[in-house]
Amino acid sequence: MEFFQLTIDGEIVTDIDVRLSYNHRGMEKIAESLQFDQIPFLVSRICGICSASHPLAYVQAVEELAGITPPDRALYVRTIINELERIHSHILWVGLAGHFIGYDTVFMWAWKYREPVLDLLEEITGNRNNYGNVKIGGCREDIPDEIKPKIIAELDKIATKMEMLTKAILDDPVLHARLKGIGVLKKEDAINYCVTGPTARASGVDIDVRRDDPYAAYSMLNWNVITQPQGDVFAKAVVRLLETFESIKIVKEALVKLPKGPVAIEVKEIPAGEGCGRAEAPRGETFHYVRSDGGNRPVRHKMRAPSYVNVPSFKASCLGGNIADVTITLAAVDPCYSCTERLAVVNDRNGKILHDYETLLKLSREKTEKIKKELL
Amino acid sequence: MDRDQLTESLTKIKNELIKVEKTVDSRLYLVCESLNAHKVSNFIFKTLGCRFVTATAIDSFHYYEVLYHFSHDQTGTVLTVKALIRDRENPSIESIAQFIPGAQWIEREMHDLMGIEFRNHPDMRRLILADDWPQGVYPLRKKTKDEKVS
Amino acid sequence: MSLSAKAVKKSPWVFHVNTGACNNCDIEIVDLLTPRFDVERFGIKLVGSPRHADALLVTGVVTAQAAPRLKKVYNQTAKPCVVFAIGACACGTGIFHTGYHVVGPVDKIIKEIDPNAIIAYVPGCPPKPEAIISGVVKALSIL
Numbered sequence: 112m113e114f115f116q117l118t119i120d121g122e123i124v125t126d127i128d129v130r131l132s133y134n135h136r137g138m139e140k141i142a143e144s145l146q147f148d149q150i151p152f153l154v155s156r157i158c159g160i161c162s163a164s165h166p167l168a169y170v171q172a173v174e175e176l177a178g179i180t181p182p183d184r185a186l187y188v189r190t191i192i193n194e195l196e197r198i199h200s201h202i203l204w205v206g207l208a209g210h211f212i213g214y215d216t217v218f219m220w221a222w223k224y225r226e227p228v229l230d231l232l233e234e235i236t237g238n239r240n241n242y243g244n245v246k247i248g249g250c251r252e253d254i255p256d257e258i259k260p261k262i263i264a265e266l267d268k269i270a271t272k273m274e275m276l277t278k279a280i281l282d283d284p285v286l287h288a289r290l291k292g293i294g295v296l297k298k299e300d301a302i303n304y305c306v307t308g309p310t311a312r313a314s315g316v317d318i319d320v321r322r323d324d325p326y327a328a329y330s331m332l333n334w335n336v337i338t339q340p341q342g343d344v345f346a347k348a349v350v351r352l353l354e355t356f357e358s359i360k361i362v363k364e365a366l367v368k369l370p371k372g373p374v375a376i377e378v379k380e381i382p383a384g385e386g387c388g389r390a391e392a393p394r395g396e397t398f399h400y401v402r403s404d405g406g407n408r409p410v411r412h413k414m415r416a417p418s419y420v421n422v423p424s425f426k427a428s429c430l431g432g433n434i435a436d437v438t439i440t441l442a443a444v445d446p447c448y449s450c451t452e453r454l455a456v457v458n459d460r461n462g463k464i465l466h467d468y469e470t471l472l473k474l475s476r477e478k479t480e481k482i483k484k485e486l487l
Numbered sequence: 488m489d490r491d492q493l494t495e496s497l498t499k500i501k502n503e504l505i506k507v508e509k510t511v512d513s514r515l516y517l518v519c520e521s522l523n524a525h526k527v528s529n530f531i532f533k534t535l536g537c538r539f540v541t542a543t544a545i546d547s548f549h550y551y552e553v554l555y556h557f558s559h560d561q562t563g564t565v566l567t568v569k570a571l572i573r574d575r576e577n578p579s580i581e582s583i584a585q586f587i588p589g590a591q592w593i594e595r596e597m598h599d600l601m602g603i604e605f606r607n608h609p610d611m612r613r614l615i616l617a618d619d620w621p622q623g624v625y626p627l628r629k630k631t632k633d634e635k636v637s
Numbered sequence: 638m639s640l641s642a643k644a645v646k647k648s649p650w651v652f653h654v655n656t657g658a659c660n661n662c663d664i665e666i667v668d669l670l671t672p673r674f675d676v677e678r679f680g681i682k683l684v685g686s687p688r689h690a691d692a693l694l695v696t697g698v699v700t701a702q703a704a705p706r707l708k709k710v711y712n713q714t715a716k717p718c719v720v721f722a723i724g725a726c727a728c729g730t731g732i733f734h735t736g737y738h739v740v741g742p743v744d745k746i747i748k749e750i751d752p753n754a755i756i757a758y759v760p761g762c763p764p765k766p767e768a769i770i771s772g773v774v775k776a777l778s779i780l
Contacts, residue, residue, distance in 0.1 A: 132614070132615055132702035133655075133700060134657050140626055141735055141736055144735060158660060159658075159659045162661070222671035226671075239763075303587065303588045305587065305589030385516075419593070420592075426588070616701075617701035619701070
């Protein structure tokens with residue numbers, strides 16, 4: 112959760128700042144008092160919708176440090192769980208984006224079609240979120256063969272619905288007028304602010320950890336990295352929509368190729384050393400650095416969520432824009448849901464607090480209405 | 488540029504480095520004195536075109552360490568600049584946020600939690616600790632007890 | 638039962654407060670509005686200001702920075718109101734109890750300003766939307 116503060120001159124945003132700290136729980140310090148195998152449960156709760164990526168990145172850091180190679184079946188199971196997470200996270204974002212610009216039907220529709228994915232994850236791992244499915248050396252739970260046809264059937268249904276939604280979005284002239292050219296993050300700014308994930312790929316920066324520094328089973332499967340050059344909110348929507356289809360493809364192929372064998376190996380000790388692990392979360396690269404001195408607990412555990420580098424890019428994408436576009440521009444980097452809840456706008460000239468989140472949301476939706484009337 | 492060429496190019500800054508450690512093929516650690524970290528990071532970001540990922544501050548009892556992690560996306564290599572800050576009384580290092588806007592937040596965070604000064608940081612303000620958190624208390628330092636704010 | 642308590646029971650308007658959560662509980666709360674759960678058919682409505690609310694849905698451990706805000710929101714909410722601590726973090730700080738920046742849980746902070754506050758607990762990590770609905774309905778039927 113963050114507290115954004117905008118400075119405006121008339122209707123144009125001249126400055127933007129953010130106050131963090133509301134969400135700071137001191138996880139890195141807590142990790143130093145936990146044992147290595149307890150930490151996946153801690154880091155899963157850094158962010159609710161990247162809750163498969165953080166433990167995976169951490170576990171990979173420790174496996175690198177200790178020279179552990181999990182069995183092939185574990186690599187495929189990890190891939191399947193992480194891609195299922197990406198699917199429901201991207202659909203969630205589409206719904207929220209719809210809500211911010213006044214397309215509440217999209218919101219209801221998208222969140223309804225997210226539910227089957229959460230049901231599948233609950234059936235496989237035991238929880239809709241916070242799966243707790245990775246451990247050092249492999250996975251805690253296996254994907255039983257009996258459930259494979261069900262996963263494929265559900266994904267086929269979702270693909271059909273998403274095709275309809277994607278076509279509706281890509282063909283809608285109101286959405287083109289509303290979102291194209293809005294909140295543009297230029298490629299050079301994307302590089303200077305070191306953004307990752309769909310935020311980077313929608314600005315033409317061709318990076319994806321799954322391809323660049325392959326982990327789990329990604330190098331053994333066929334899929335594409337989606338990029339768009341424009342850098343605006345529309346481009347970010349296109350990237351996320353198309354990535355959802357790639358994820359469905361990955362899961363189906365992984366289920367077919369799922370090798371037989373154990374899903375974990377036994378790990379006795381973690382030696383002294385250091386390791387870096389990373390995973391491509393729905394929002395971008397999660398990075399974990401772990402240092403051990405041979406004991407039961409890490410000496411240091413650094414955790415970096417993708418939003419940490421994506422959110423500051425608002426300096427480049429919001430300035431000079433209209434206040435009616437602020438909520439959707441901020442939402443376009445897909446920060447955690449509660450982030451854009453707290454917004455205050457200050458008038459440049461006399462420092463008075465003018466608007467709040469409710470007003471900014473209203474302005475955003477009114478702009479969409481205006482465009483609708485002009486076009487139709 | 489492939490991984491061999493990447494390793495070869497590091498010879499251009501060999502005078503600034505104490506040593507280069509490789510834990511696995513895709514992970515390089517460039518150890519240097521804190522005084523040279525600025526130049527090394529600049530070389531990695533500007534000349535080699537690597538992406539800045541994040542930074543880790545570590546209290547290693549005899550010195551502080553600031554690890555600047557960079558990613559060479561073409562080869563999937565993580566290059567970590569390991570800067571050793573030997574002055575434990577007044578730990579400080581030149582800020583890399585001067586040429587990498589993406590490093591601004593993490594340097595502010597390391598200042599909050601480890602008490603390291605980042606010289607010439609464009610916008611050094613409290614980032615991550617509460618407004619009423621006492622000055623001079625750095626939670627990530629090893630000698631600080633786990634005290635809750637009450 | 639008093640008239641205002643009866644009104645609360647019939648169709649509670651709820652205001653959501655995040656005091657330092659990982660967002661899972663928050664997403665499950667927003668999920669309540671979506672077609673599968675659709676709490677609006679029970680008259681439960683998510684409102685945009687605490688002044689219109691009968692109940693607070695509080696998520697998160699209550700960090701040092703969020704505590705003053707939680708107290709302010711509670712003071713702004715018209716009484717009687719029920720504070721729902723949603724999730725393991727809000728109920729008892731969960732795995733974050735040793736965190737240096739954690740001052741919660743929710744009941745400790747609320748009771749600092751109102752020792753007689755009505756607090757209901759819905760544990761889970763995150764609690765499923767069904768559990769949240771069940772918890773809210775159960776609490777309101779007791780009051």
